[in-house]
Amino acid sequence: MDLFATQNTYLALIAGENSKFITDNVELVEFARQRNAHTPPGLYFPLTCVLSLEKPLSDGSTVMMRLIGADGIANFIDRDFDLNPVTVLKAGVAARLRNDGLEHAMAKDPGRVQPMLDLYRCRTAQYALNTCCFARHPLTQRISRLLLRAGISFGRGNDITLTQEEIARLVATRRETVTDILNRFAREGVIELHRSVIRILRRDILRTHSCDCFTEEMKLEKNCAQSIASMFRGFEYGASADKRQRPNESITAGAA
Numbered sequence: 001m002d003l004f005a006t007q008n009t010y011l012a013l014i015a016g017e018n019s020k021f022i023t024d025n026v027e028l029v030e031f032a033r034q035r036n037a038h039t040p041p042g043l044y045f046p047l048t049c050v051l052s053l054e055k056p057l058s059d060g061s062t063v064m065m066r067l068i069g070a071d072g073i074a075n076f077i078d079r080d081f082d083l084n085p086v087t088v089l090k091a092g093v094a095a096r097l098r099n100d101g102l103e104h105a106m107a108k109d110p111g112r113v114q115p116m117l118d119l120y121r122c123r124t125a126q127y128a129l130n131t132c133c134f135a136r137h138p139l140t141q142r143i144s145r146l147l148l149r150a151g152i153s154f155g156r157g158n159d160i161t162l163t164q165e166e167i168a169r170l171v172a173t174r175r176e177t178v179t180d181i182l183n184r185f186a187r188e189g190v191i192e193l194h195r196s197v198i199r200i201l202r203r204d205i206l207r208t209h210s211c212d213c214f215t216e217e218m219k220l221e222k223n224c225a226q227s228i229a230s231m232f233r234g235f236e237y238g239a240s241a242d243k244r245q246r247p248n249e250s251i252t253a254g255a256a
């Protein structure tokens, strides 16, 4: 358990504050690569999978709200997580913390209310940032930002196993536009394009191509992580999660 706690930035922070909490309350969930994965409620800490939290639009398309890898957390604490389908971009394992009674248990302790409100505020700011980015910034900047974030989320070596169709969907444009921009980046030596892998060679140049939203997003992510660490400091989950599965018992999240 301790080993996988170090695989996710957020989980590592909670483990640092309260290692027994993780041993007692976290279970492993396996995700297959799929659109609209219906996930039981809980806080998800991706260990080897990469998820995209999305918002369905009335025309049947979806828009990406956040990319979540080993550097992130998918918090379905608001209970209406069905409104925000999850796409599994890379199959793998996530650690799941059930949230049955979590909010109630948090709210009973006034010291935890403020960091929980801070977390909501940061998340809301992230979604607003994304909306503004989609509305105002050119595609070259948005694709650079996505590649930078994906480079972190996919981990090790900055190899991103996203297809050009997927990138087009995530930034809401046509595949041909993505192909043009990626080919230009490849000619400039910023990335290498392989059959099913995009390898980032020059993050520094990608940063200059990206809008400032990447820096803002990472600042907000850091604030979220600090809030989560404060929320779980010395936290006793106790009876609020009495129906939890046994730790280490692997379950598979069902497809839609």
Ligand SMILES: [Zn+2]
Binding pocket: 132, 133, 134, 137, 141, 142, 145, 211, 212, 213, 214
């Ligand atoms: Zn932007």
